Structures are given as structure tokens and as C-alpha cells.
Amino acid sequence: MTASLDQPGWPVLEVSGLCVDYGHGAGATHAVIGADLVLHRGEVIGLAGESGSGKSTLAYGMTRLLRPPGRITAGRVLFHADPDRPNSPVDLLDLDIDQLRRLRWREISIVFQSAMAALNPVITVQAQLIDTLAAHRPEMTRDARHERALKLLGLVGISADRLRSYPHELSGGMRQRVMIAMALALEPQIVIMDEPTTALDVVTQREILQKVIELRDRLGFSVLFITHDLSLLLELADTIAVMYAGRIVESAAAAELLTSPRHPYSLGLLRSFPSLHGPRRALTGIPGSPPDLQDLPKGCAFHPRCGYAMPRCSRDVPQLAAPPGSPARLVACWLQDGRTDRPDELSRPESTAGGGLSAAVPAAGDSEVAI
Amino acid sequence: MTTQDSVVESARSGAAPVLAARDLTKHFKVHRKVRGTTISGGVVHAAEDINLELHAGKVTALVGESGSGKTTVARMLARLTPPTSGKIVLNGEPVGRGHVLDYRHRVQLVFQDPFASLNPVHDVRYHLSRALRVHHKARGREALDAAVADLLAKVKLEPASQFVRKLPHELSGGQRQRVAIARALAAEPSVLLADEPVSMLDVSIRIGVLNLLGELRDAAGMALLYVTHDIASARYFADTVTVMYAGRVVESGPSLAVTDQPSHPYTQLLLSAAPDPDRPAPSVISAGAIPSLINPPSGCRFHPRCPYAMPICSTQTPPDFGVGADHTAACWLRQVGQGSPAGSPMPADRPS
Numbered sequence: 069m070t071a072s073l074d075q076p077g078w079p080v081l082e083v084s085g086l087c088v089d090y091g092h093g094a095g096a097t098h099a100v101i102g103a104d105l106v107l108h109r110g111e112v113i114g115l116a117g118e119s120g121s122g123k124s125t126l127a128y129g130m131t132r133l134l135r136p137p138g139r140i141t142a143g144r145v146l147f148h149a150d151p152d153r154p155n156s157p158v159d160l161l162d163l164d165i166d167q168l169r170r171l172r173w174r175e176i177s178i179v180f181q182s183a184m185a186a187l188n189p190v191i192t193v194q195a196q197l198i199d200t201l202a203a204h205r206p207e208m209t210r211d212a213r214h215e216r217a218l219k220l221l222g223l224v225g226i227s228a229d230r231l232r233s234y235p236h237e238l239s240g241g242m243r244q245r246v247m248i249a250m251a252l253a254l255e256p257q258i259v260i261m262d263e264p265t266t267a268l269d270v271v272t273q274r275e276i277l278q279k280v281i282e283l284r285d286r287l288g289f290s291v292l293f294i295t296h297d298l299s300l301l302l303e304l305a306d307t308i309a310v311m312y313a314g315r316i317v318e319s320a321a322a323a324e325l326l327t328s329p330r331h332p333y334s335l336g337l338l339r340s341f342p343s344l345h346g347p348r349r350a351l352t353g354i355p356g357s358p359p360d361l362q363d364l365p366k367g368c369a370f371h372p373r374c375g376y377a378m379p380r381c382s383r384d385v386p387q388l389a390a391p392p393g394s395p396a397r398l399v400a401c402w403l404q405d406g407r408t409d410r411p412d413e414l415s416r417p418e419s420t421a422g423g424g425l426s427a428a429v430p431a432a433g434d435s436e437v438a439i
Numbered sequence: 440m441t442t443q444d445s446v447v448e449s450a451r452s453g454a455a456p457v458l459a460a461r462d463l464t465k466h467f468k469v470h471r472k473v474r475g476t477t478i479s480g481g482v483v484h485a486a487e488d489i490n491l492e493l494h495a496g497k498v499t500a501l502v503g504e505s506g507s508g509k510t511t512v513a514r515m516l517a518r519l520t521p522p523t524s525g526k527i528v529l530n531g532e533p534v535g536r537g538h539v540l541d542y543r544h545r546v547q548l549v550f551q552d553p554f555a556s557l558n559p560v561h562d563v564r565y566h567l568s569r570a571l572r573v574h575h576k577a578r579g580r581e582a583l584d585a586a587v588a589d590l591l592a593k594v595k596l597e598p599a600s601q602f603v604r605k606l607p608h609e610l611s612g613g614q615r616q617r618v619a620i621a622r623a624l625a626a627e628p629s630v631l632l633a634d635e636p637v638s639m640l641d642v643s644i645r646i647g648v649l650n651l652l653g654e655l656r657d658a659a660g661m662a663l664l665y666v667t668h669d670i671a672s673a674r675y676f677a678d679t680v681t682v683m684y685a686g687r688v689v690e691s692g693p694s695l696a697v698t699d700q701p702s703h704p705y706t707q708l709l710l711s712a713a714p715d716p717d718r719p720a721p722s723v724i725s726a727g728a729i730p731s732l733i734n735p736p737s738g739c740r741f742h743p744r745c746p747y748a749m750p751i752c753s754t755q756t757p758p759d760f761g762v763g764a765d766h767t768a769a770c771w772l773r774q775v776g777q778g779s780p781a782g783s784p785m786p787a788d789r790p791s
Contacts, residue, residue, distance in 0.1 A: 118641040239728055269504040269668065272728065274712035296642055299671075302716035326716050340646050342675030344698060344715050351675065353646030357611040 077109035079148060080257055080290050081130070082157070086143030088122070088129040097361045099125040099138070101314045104388060104398075107258065112284065112291040114305030114322070116298045116337070118358050122314040123294050127260050131176055132160055132168055149175060149257075174204055177251040181263040183243035187235040193221070193246050194231035200253050220249040224279060241272035245279070252283065260292045265300075277304055299341045302326045310334050313359050313369035316388060320397035328416040330391045330399040332374045335413060368402070376403055376411060394418060455531060456492035457662040458516065458546060458630045463489040463525035465511050469733065481733045485511040487686045488525070493630055493662035498653070500665045500677030500694065502709070506729045508686040513634045513666045517548040530629075544574055547623035551635040553615035557607040563618055564603040567591070570625035590621040593658075594651060613644040617651065624655065631655075632664045637672070649676045670713055674698040679765070682706050685729055685740040691759070692766030702768035705741045739771070747772055 088100040100122040107113050117123040128134045130145045146157040149171075163171065180186040188196055197217035201208055208216070218228050224245040235243055244264055251259050261280070265273040281304070284291060293305060301308050302322050309319040310333065318331040329335040336354035343349075356373040359365060365372050371381040380402050390397065391404035403410050467483040486508040493499050503509040514520040516527060518539055527534040534542060550556040557566060567587045571577045577586040588599035594617040596602045607615055616636060623631055633652065637645040653676060656663050667673055673680050674694050681691040682703065690703040701707045727744035730736050736743050742752035751771050760773035 118643060241728065269729075270670075270714075271504065271708060271712040297714060298642065299714040299716055303714060303718065336643060340642050342646075342671045343717060344671050344674060344710065344713060345717055348675060348695070351646045351650075353650070354643035355647065357613050357644055358641060 077111065079106050079146075080109045081105075081107040081148070082144075082146040083126075083130050084144050084146075086126065086129055086145065087141045088125050088134065089139055089141050090125075091137045092139075098364075099314055099361060100129060102388075103143070103311075103316050105130075105309060105316065105319070107290050107292060109257070109290055110284065110288045111307060112281075112293055112305045114301030114308040115292060115294045115311060116296065116301050116308055117311035118296055120313075120358055120361060121311040122361075123311050124262055126311070127178075127262060127292060127294055130160065131172075131178070131260060132163070133178070147171070147175070173200065173251075173256065174254045175256050176258045176260065177254070177256040179244070179247045179251045179259065179261045179264045181266055183240070183247045184235060186247060187243060189235050192232050192234055193238070196246075197221075197250060197253060200250060204254050216253070220253055221246070223252065223283065224249045239272075240268050241276060244268065244272075244276055248276070248280065248283075252287070252289070255287065256289060258290050258292065260294070262294045263296070264293075266295065266297075273300075280304075298337045310337065313364055314361060315369065315400060316398075317370065317401070318397070318399045319388075320394075320399075324394075324397060324418050328418045330394070330397065330404055330414055331370075331401050332376050332403070332414065333370050336373075368400075376414070378402060378408070454494055456528075457495050457530060458493040458664075459528040460489050460491040460512065460516060461526050461528060463491075463512065463515055463527065464523045465508075465515055465520060466523045483732045484686050484735050485732060486515070489683075489688055491516075491664075491681060491688070493664055495629065495662050496656060496660045497679065498656060498663040498665055498677040500667060500673035500680045501683060502667055502670050502673050502680055503683035504668060504709075504729060506685070506732065507683040508732075509666050509668075509683050510634055511686075512683070513548065513632050513664060516630075516664065517546060517632050518542055519548070540573075544626050545628050546630040546632065547626050547628040548632045548634065549616075549619050549623050549636050552639050553612060553619050554607075554639065556619050557615055559607050561606070562603065563587075563591070563605050563610075566618060566622050567625055570622045574626040576625060576627065586625075590624055593624055593655065594618070594621045596621070611644075612640045613648060616640060616648055620648075620652070620655075624659075627659075628661065630662045630664070632666070634666045635668070636665070638668070645672070652676070670698060670709055671715075682709065685735060686732055687740055687756075688759075688769065689741065690766075690768045690770075692763060696763055696766045700763070700766075702762040702766070702773055703741075703770045704745045704747055704772075706768075708744075739769070 083103055083105040086100060086103040087098065089096040090099055091097055103126050105113065115123045115126065125138065129140050134140065140161060143161065145160040147160050148157045150156065194217055197220060198213045201213040201216055217231065221228065221231060226242060226245055230238065230242070238246065265276055268276065280291065293301065295301060302325070305322045307319065308322050308325050309316050310331065311317065312333050318325070318329065318334045325334060326338070329338055339351055340353045342351060354373050359369055365382070367382040367384055368386050371377040374381065386400045386402050388398045388400045391399050392406045402408060403414060463486060465486040467485055469480040469483055470477050471480040489512050491499065491512065501509045501512060511520060515522045529542070529545065564587055567590050568583045571583060571586050577583045587603060591597065591599040591602055596614060596617055610618065636652065637648050640648060649672065652663060655661060665673065665677055677694045679692065680694040680697040682689050682697065682705065684705045690697055690701065690706045697706060698710060701710055730740060730743065736753070738753045738755050739757050742748040745752065749771060757769045757771045759767035759769050762768050762773050
């Protein structure tokens with residue numbers, strides 16, 4: 069496994085400066101603004117944000133799945149297809165539809181939130197799996213496709229007698245497992261998971277996440293995991309990028325984000341999840357509500373809800389940069405420009421027990437077994 | 440409380456509950472249509488022998504997964520769903536089949552989805568003033584305007600003038616849920632039933648709405664039922680927690696006792712599955728899913744998934760065994776002589 073943050077694997081996908089608009093001209097809504105993201109081989113990146121923060125738009129933009137009126141206005145998405153030739157990436161944004169078709173599913177696949185909407189309700193699970201294989205691997209024989217479909221279901225823990233089931237005959241958790249099996253059918257390098265467990269119960273969610281991590285360890289694919297549930301990512305992901313109003317405001321190793329957040333919004337999110345241990349503490353959440361993307365506040369979009377806002381915050385947009393003393397992470401906040409006195413809660417030392425959060429956080433390299 | 444069935448409860452908690460469910464049961468009949476003929480297809484045992492008490496100034500959380508029957512219980516308590524058997528006791532008096540409006544003066548429900556529970560073609564003032572008129576709390580334009588402003592202030596939507604003319608689509612999810620809460624408060628109820636009031640809201644504003652409900656409980660001394668699938672928020676917000684599984688209550692007690700010393704294997708499973716960044720060790724949980732409620736498992740409904748299942752578990756339904764102060768668990772392992780929370784045969788799944 070190459071997921072350990074001490075020895076990152078090859079970058080498999082590099083997003084830089086990606087901008088996505090909905091609509092044209094002056095009335096356009098800027099849904100994603102200058103997103104930078106690097107996904108390494110075998111890594112699980114968590115993309116956290118509230119509804120409307122642009123996390124799904126970012127994922128669909130970088131995979132060229134956006135539908136009009138969504139359009140990419142700037143940026144690069146470099147895909148390193150061949151680990152042995154790191155200097156020959158392809159820019160997904162330059163590909164035509166045939167080149168994309170060769171890449172999709174085979175190299176990059178997606179697990180959608182609603183399995184019932186993503187699976188075809190009138191054909192069996194087996195037929196859908198075999199369809200995929202027939203479309204992308206025409207050289208396979210019928211028997212080989214059938215065998216592979218069986219093996220894929222086994223991989224995600226569904227017994228063979230379910231092959232002939234229709235989607236409505238399966239439970240929500242089983243459907244989502246079928247979706248994961250389908251996403252893995254062509255052994256892609258990247259699997260994008262868009263809120264795959266949001267509609268599921270916690271016990272089922274936990275089973276599926278354990279399965280995803282187990283498969284990642286075995287097959288070595290990378291995962292971009294999109295969710296609004298930061299507490300889930302803290303356990304699941306190696307790296308977490310937090311989005312707010314179309315921008316990535318902080319990205320850091322999961323354990324670092326938990327113990328020492330640097331952006332007031334990350335801190336606010338961490339303070340929005342009640343703990344299952346210790347004495348009950350009054351939580352504050354974050355005052356106000358997420359902004360309207362068509363009418364973003366000037367400067368830092370978070371400043372109207374931020375307890376640390378300074379005059380500068382309402383004038384200038386902070387850029388994503390490494391905060392003082394933490395070269396491995398990025399944060400977009402004027403408090404972290406190195407010239408401003410930072411409050412204690414936003415300058416905690418990294419990877420140590422801090423504040424009210426637990427002392428028992430696993431080290432970054434352990435995070436892949438922490439689920 | 441004057442009836443004999445109150446003896447156990449008053450021994451438990453001392454004070455009389457405002458609203459109580461006594462052996463509340465709901466069976467939904469399922470029908471199938473085959474070539475135009477209706478065939479009885481069995482019965483969904485959605486809720487079975489539910490006992491629950493809501494006390495003034497206290498929050499009771501009803502925790503369970505989807506299909507556990509928690510919403511059915513809330514809907515029966517709101518008298519939206521008539522129970523199959525059992526009874527509801529309000530202020531010590533059994534509730535009959537009539538007087539629904541009278542009942543609603545005192546018991547109000549807040550629905551899960553504020554996008555669906557508000558009428559999209561009416562503004563905030565309409566929603567609130569209608570509730571005020573229905574419950575005879577204000578008459579006349581001026582009195583209504585004042586009462587509406589008062590309600591909006593209670594749910595922290597201020598200044599009121601900014602909100603009264605807004606249509607639901609002009610409000611954020613959190614603001615809509617606050618309007619829905621204000622509408623429930625218009626009746627000045629003594630009991631507020633909240634069915635997953637924050638699950639549709641963005642994470643950063645959930646705590647704000649829960650804190651608001653907590654303040655309203657403190658200010659008005661309301662009894663609050665908080666129905667949720669999120670045991671961590673129940674631990675944070677509620678005074679007592681009742682855990683349901685497959686239509687039955689499996690564990691009930693003070694919230695910290697239930698979450699820190701879970702005594703039913705299902706509660707332990709639920710806690711081990713909840714996202715928890717502070718978890719020191721990887722947790723291993725048993726597989727399986729909620730059983731069919733048309734043919735629920737015999738005995739304890741959790742026994743097919745339970746790692747500690749004994750022969751008795753599949754034959755007899757466990758009664759509530761006391762495991763601590765006001766803390767009960769419906770598990771045969773908790774039978775006196777079988778084990779106690781201290782010398783438990785169950786490995787402590789979680790650190791205390």
C-alpha cells in the first residue's frame with residue numbers, strides 16, 4: 069500500500085485551477101473556483117462540504133461528466149495513466165469524446181449516491197454487470213464475462229444466487245455494493261464515490277466503508293470520496309479537502325485536520341459533531357447559513373459566519389497556501405498568512421493531543437486500518 | 440397518575456410524565472392485488488408494545504435505524520396514525536379516539552423535511568397566523584402580527600419584518616425548519632414531537648437548531664421527543680435515550696448511561712458503527728440487516744444478528760431488565776443471575 073502520507077505514491081490525478089460555472093456571462097454562477105487537488109495512487113481523498121459547496125460539481129467537472137449549463141472555464145486535470153511513465157500525463161480537459169470513452173470506467177469510475185437511480189430497474193444485476201464487460205472488453209468470451217460478474221459480486225460480499233435479482237429485490241446496502249462491484253468491473257485506477265452511503269443506515273454504512281477500504285488495500289485503486297459528513301472522513305480518508313462556497317479552503321492529512329484545524333470553517337465543522345465519549349460539552353455549530361452562490365460575500369466567502377473575521381477578510385480573497393510551520397497542508401485564510409497572530413485553537417501543534425479532541429487519534433499512516 | 444399501570448413508572452422516575460405510551464402497538468396490513476382481487480398479504484409489525492414517557496422540561500430521544508419503527512411511534516403519539524392496540528396517556532388521562540384538535544393544542548409534531556412541510560405558495564406569516572388562529576391564540580390583524588413576530592423571535596428569526604413576507608423557497612433549510620418549529624410553538628404545546636428535525640439540514644447548522652430546541656424546552660418547560668438515527672446527537676441533546684430495533688424498544692435510560700455503558704448488544708452495534716474520529720481501535724461489527732417485519736424473528740428480534748445469542752433468545756421475548764438507575768435493557772443476558780453490567784458476559788465493546 070502506498071497510501072501512507074509519509075511516502076505518497078505517484079500522483080495519479082492532478083487538478084489545478086479548475087473553475088466550473090453554471091450558465092454564461094454575467095449571470096453565471098461560479099460553482100467551483102480555482103480548485104487544486106492531487107490524488108495519489110492508492111490514496112483515499114475525502115472531499116467534505118455542505119450542500120452547494122461545489123464538491124459534486126468539482127468531481128463531475130474533473131471527470132468531464134458535467135452537463136450543460138455546467139461548463140469548465142479554466143484549469144487542468146492531468147491524469148497519469150501509466151505509473152511507469154510519470155512524465156506523460158493526459159489532460160482530461162483536452163480529450164475528445166472517443167478518447168474519454170476509452171478512459172471512462174476503464175480508468176475512472178463512479179459510484180453514485182442513489183443506487184436505485186443508477187441501476188437499470190428492468191434488467192437483472194447479472195445483465196448489467198455483463199453489459200459493462202461486453203461494452204468495454206469485447207474480447208472476453210461469454211463464459212469469461214459470466215465468471216467475472218460472479219467474481220465481482222463475491223468481491224463485494226454478495227452471494228452468487230443474487231446474480232439474477234433485479235435492483236428492487238435488493239436492500240439499499242446490497243444495491244450500493246452492486247454499484248461498487250460495477251465500478252470496479254474494469255479495474256480502474258480511480259474510483260469516485262459521490263455520497264455512496266448517505267442514504268444508508270449507520271451499520272450498513274460501516275460495512276460498506278470497511279469493504280471499500282479492504283478492496284482499496286487489495287486492488288490499490290485511489291478513491292475520491294465525497295460527503296457532507298466530516299466525521300466519517302476523519303476515519304476513512306488519508307487526506308481531506310474541505311470545500312466552502314466553491315473553493316477548497318483547507319486540505320490536510322485526516323489526522324492533522326482532526327487535531328489541528330487551521331481554517332475557522334474546518335474548526336466550526338469539527339465543533340458541529342457531538343462526541344460519543346466524555347462529558348457533554350455545549351457545541352456551537354456555525355452561526356448563519358451557507359451563502360447563496362449567486363450572491364457571494366466579497367472577500368473570503370466565509371467571513372460573515374466567521375468569529376475571527378478581520379477587516380481584510382471582507383476585502384480580499386485569501387489564496388490556498390501552506391500555513392506557517394505546516395508545509396504539508398494548505399489553507400486559505402488570512403489568519404494563516406504568517407503575519408497575523410493566530411488564536412490558539414487555530415494554531416495547535418500537529419499530530420499531538422490537543423484541546424478537547426481525543427488523545428487517541430491514530431497516526432496518519434495508520435488511518436487506513438482505523439475503520 | 441392514578442391508574443395502577445403507573446406504579447412501575449412512578450417508582451422509576453418520581454414525576455408523572457406529560458405524555459406516555461403504554462404498550463403501544465401498530466400493525467400495518469399489507470394487501471396484494473392479483474388480477475383485480477385483493478389478497479391479504481400479512482401484517483407489518485411496525486411497533487410492538489412500546490412504553491415511553493415524556494417528562495416536562497426533558498428531552499427523550501428515540502433512536503433507531505430506518506425501519507425500526509421510530510417514526511411510527513412518533514406518528515401514533517401525534518395521533519396521525521391510530522394505534523392497533525395500547526394507549527396514549529396525556530397528563531394522566533387516557534386519550535380516546537375523539538378530540539383531535541383538543542389533543543393538538545397540547546401535542547405538536549415537527550416533520551423531518553422542511554422542504555415538504557411548508558406550503559410553497561404561502562408566506563411565513565400565513566403559516567404562522569393560520570396555526571395561531573386554529574389554536575385560538577390570537578385574533579385580529581394586530582394581535583396576529585404581534586404573535587407572529589413573537590413566534591419568529593422565539594426561533595431566532597429576527598428581525599421578524601425580514602421574514603414574514605418570505606415564501607419557503609426564499610429561506611434556507613435551517614430557516615425553513617425554524618419556521619416549522621415556530622408553527623408548532625403557535626399552539627403553545629406542552630409536548631413537542633420532533634421527527635428527525637435536523638437530518639435534512641446542513642451539518643454546520645444542525646447543532647444550532649438542536650440548541651434552539653433545547654432552549655425552548657428550558658424556557659417553556661415542554662416535553663420533547665427527539666426522533667433520530669444519530670445516536671451521537673441523541674447523546675448530546677437528550678436527557679433520556681430509548682433505542683428501538685425492528686419495532687421493539689431494546690434499551691432505555693439516561694442518555695450518558697445508554698451511550699457510555701450500552702447494555703443491549705444492538706445498542707453496542709449501533710455505537711460501534713457510528714462515525715467516531717476519536718475511536719481508539721478499529722471496530723469489527725457483525726453483518727446482517729434489519730429483519731422482515733412481516734415475519735419478525737421469534738423471541739428477541741435481534742437474535743439472528745446477535746453474537747451472544749442463547750437458546751432462550753429465539754423462543755422468548757425478553758422483558759425489560761433493570762441494569763442501572765432508570766436504565767433498562769430487553770436482553771436475556773441482563774436477567775439477574777445471567778450477568779450484570781459489571782460482570783458482563785459481553786465483552787465491553789467500547790471504552791467507558
